[in-house]
Amino acid sequence: MRAAVYFQAGKPDVLRYIDVPQPVCGADEVLIKVEAIALEGGDVINRATAAPSSRGTIPGYSAAGTIVAVGKNVQNRQPGQRVATIALNGSHAQYRAAPAAWSWVIPDGLDVVTAAAIPVSFGTAAWALSSRLHLQAGETLLIQGGAGGVGVAAIQLAKARGARVLATLSGSARVAKLHELGLDVALDYRQQDIVAEVQTLTQQRGVDSVLDLVGSTLELSFACLREGGTVVLAGNAGGSTRADLAALQQANQTLSGLFWGRELANEQARASVDGLLAQARDGVLRVLIDREFALQDVVEAHRYAEENRVLGRIILRP
Ligand SMILES: NC(=O)c1ccc[n+]([C@@H]2O[C@H](COP(=O)([O-])OP(=O)(O)OC[C@H]3O[C@@H](n4cnc5c(N)ncnc54)[C@H](OP(=O)(O)O)[C@@H]3O)[C@@H](O)[C@H]2O)c1
The missing domain is CATH 3.90.180.10 (Medium-chain alcohol dehydrogenases, catalytic domain)
Known part of the structure; x- marks a missing residue:
């Protein structure tokens, strides 16, 4: 072959x-x-x-x-x-x-x-939102890396859970398409001060959860997070992850790692992919x-x- x-x-x-x-x-x-x-x-x-x-x-x-x-x-x-x-x-x-x-x-x-x-991108995003972030209706999620394969999945899945969805990406060309999928606010990581924008958008409270697919953004993710919130680190699209995480202790924040390949040992995780395929067939997920x-x-x-x-x-x- x-x-x-x-x-x-x-x-x-x-x-x-x-x-x-x-x-x-x-x-x-x-x-x-x-x-x-x-x-x-x-x-x-x-x-x-x-x-x-x-x-x-x-x-x-x-x-x-x-x-x-x-x-x-x-x-x-x-x-x-x-x-x-x-x-x-x-x-x-x-x-x-x-x-x-x-x-x-x-x-x-x-x-x-x-x-x-579906299995990698949507599987990872769905598992991050359900098993790690327990994302609830009315909460605000920040996705670092919103226009990539996992980000596009996470936007739709978070919106379906009733969350307000913010996402970082570069440039403006893809934003309209992401709004169609449920993205509430696009933040341009090359042009904008992400922490300042997020704090303004959340009345200085910070977001409830962050899905970080970029890795090099981990410190920024915690700076965007409210007290008691959770960051799930699921990727390194921006290069290696080095972060000073001392502040998370004072703020009662949580860092959760996710590697989907290991989670697939779990029958519930594997079964979640059947559900995602069915939702794609029904046009609920794009x-x-x-x-x-x-x-x-x-x-x-x-x-x-x-x-x-x-x-x-x-x-x-x-
Ligand atoms: N944990 C797991 O088991 C698991 C499963 C699947 C994927 N992953 C990992 O998750 C990451 C994303 O996967 P993917 O398939 O979605 O990748 P992808 O389709 O290649 O997308 C990567 C995204 O990262 C963005 N990006 C790069 N640097 C950035 C920065 N400094 N700030 C904000 N965004 C930045 C890019 O944004 P722009 O195009 O807007 O510049 C791009 O949209 C990868 O590291 C992948 O290995 C992990």
Whole structure:
């Protein structure tokens, strides 16, 4: 099969589109013929910074397609089913093996491209709001990194919970689309003093919760937070996270970390993705696809992801 492989971490042109052996389907896995790959923010960061294995690594968390084989321990999946999958890598390929427990049957009526973009971005956002922030109607949430794949999901899910939603992003071109999805206030992190704006918008009280997908913004997130509020740190899109957190003790604030890959050990977390796929099928949740690329143009796709103000997700098609 053909796949995108990198042999050293670095810029997008470390990716090679080459022939590699088809993955073997493990006893607890499904093997799918990939039809759509969601290019996740983490895929770009991993290619840039994560050391590959000695034989090279096929990057990528999230891909959807049709099952062609199931492992001997797998009872509840069968060849021919359309599924969305997560694995720690391997999405950027014509075939990918993934744990069967991390595969979700795509409901009838939902297209494979939309489905590919649900398990990581919407799954992470939904779990952050429910299990970490316990976001309630009437509360105010700040999302750091609001225009990316996870941010677009979090805006919709927070609005559905009845929250007031503020989000940081750069530039104004994407703001109208995000207002359509439920964003109340867009804050331009390149132009505005985010802490001052948030304090004004909350009558100097601070927001109830922050979903921080940027990481380098962690101190700012606490400066925007009310006493007793919670920041969930779920990403590092802005680079490494270094923060002086002494003030959170005086303010009875909470910092909560979230890694979705570990949460997927939890059956309730896995089941939440079925609900999100159903909501996407029903048109309650919207996946914004910024652009599609052929998988063979993977270098261009990763470059586009890094150099542009992407709205939502980029899709690769094998
Ligand atoms: N915890 C988990 O298990 C989990 C799951 C999924 C994703 N993640 C992580 O979450 C992060 C976001 O993922 P994603 O897929 O949404 O990424 P993405 O689609 O690439 O979006 C990243 C966003 O970060 C924004 N950004 C960068 N620097 C910023 C800054 N200084 N202030 C505010 N925003 C800034 C960009 O904003 P502009 O375009 O507006 O400049 C962009 O919209 C990544 O680090 C990813 O690895 C973690």
